[in-house]
Amino acid sequence: MERLSIIRFVFDIKEEGVALAKFLIGDADDEEEEFELTNICDPICDLLRGLVTLINKHKTGDVEEDNKYVVTWYNDNECFNWDLSLNSDNYLSVRITESNSFFGDEVFEAVNTSCPINDFLIAIVSELDSFIKRVGLLKYLELWGNNEFPLTYLLFLKEYLIRQGVWQIDNSSVSEELSKECNLLLK
Numbered sequence: 001m002e003r004l005s006i007i008r009f010v011f012d013i014k015e016e017g018v019a020l021a022k023f024l025i026g027d028a029d030d031e032e033e034e035f036e037l038t039n040i041c042d043p044i045c046d047l048l049r050g051l052v053t054l055i056n057k058h059k060t061g062d063v064e065e066d067n068k069y070v071v072t073w074y075n076d077n078e079c080f081n082w083d084l085s086l087n088s089d090n091y092l093s094v095r096i097t098e099s100n101s102f103f104g105d106e107v108f109e110a111v112n113t114s115c116p117i118n119d120f121l122i123a124i125v126s127e128l129d130s131f132i133k134r135v136g137l138l139k140y141l142e143l144w145g146n147n148e149f150p151l152t153y154l155l156f157l158k159e160y161l162i163r164q165g166v167w168q169i170d171n172s173s174v175s176e177e178l179s180k181e182c183n184l185l186l187k
Contacts, residue, residue: 007115007123008032011044011131013143019043021073025094025113025120033096033110036075039146043073044128047082048153051121054086055160080110092117118166125157125167133175 010022010032017039024032037043050069057067071082078098085093096111132140132149140149161167 006030007119009123009127011127013135013140016143017145019144023096023111025111025115035073035080036078037073038075039144040076041072041074042147042150043071045147045150045153046071046073047124048128048150048157050082050084051124052153052156054084054092054117055157058086058090086117090117091115092120094120118161118164121157121161122166125154125161128154129158133178136175136177137181139177 006024006026008022008024011019013019019037021035021037021043022032023035024030035043050071053069054067067086069084071084073080073082078100081097081099083093083095083097087093091114093114094111095109098108098110100106132151132154135143137149137151141147158167162169
């Protein structure tokens with residue numbers, strides 16, 4: 001399994017209850033994996049929860065050999081299993097398989113690689129940080145429908161990256177939408 005350096009993640013809600021995610025670990029000329037997601041699952045929460053679980057187990061040393069977590073994304077036609085494994089060298093193995101149903105017989109391996117955990121986290125957290133600042137928490141709930149945005153998990157991972165010294169704090173990127181929503185708490 002090759003260790004590659006380019007990691008790109010994109011997430012956006014296309015229409016009410018339907019999102020598109022794109023993911024790439026590889027070379028600049030590699031094709032991105034595309035996932036159409038619906039709100040019958042909670043893909044962003046599941047992914048962030050899995051990453052928080054991996055980080056927590058890793059920090060406490062609560063791992064025997066590999067620290068593993070499986071995230072399942074699905075829609076009406078497809079199922080995507082993300083097998084994530086964090087080793088003691090801080091490399092995350094990512095294996096994504098795709099099948100035609102939740103219990104599909106035909107399984108296609110879409111991604112099988114590894115990368116530094118912090119690089120993976122930066123790609124995921126920076127995209128979702130920008131996304132929620134652009135859309136806002138209330139609009140996310142309105143557009144996504146079934147689930148709230150997993151803000152606690154996102155903040156946990158962002159703080160982890162700050163403590164690792166790899167997150168660039170940018171005070172110029174203030175979100176008017178999130179500022180308005182947070183001010184609602186003070187009223």
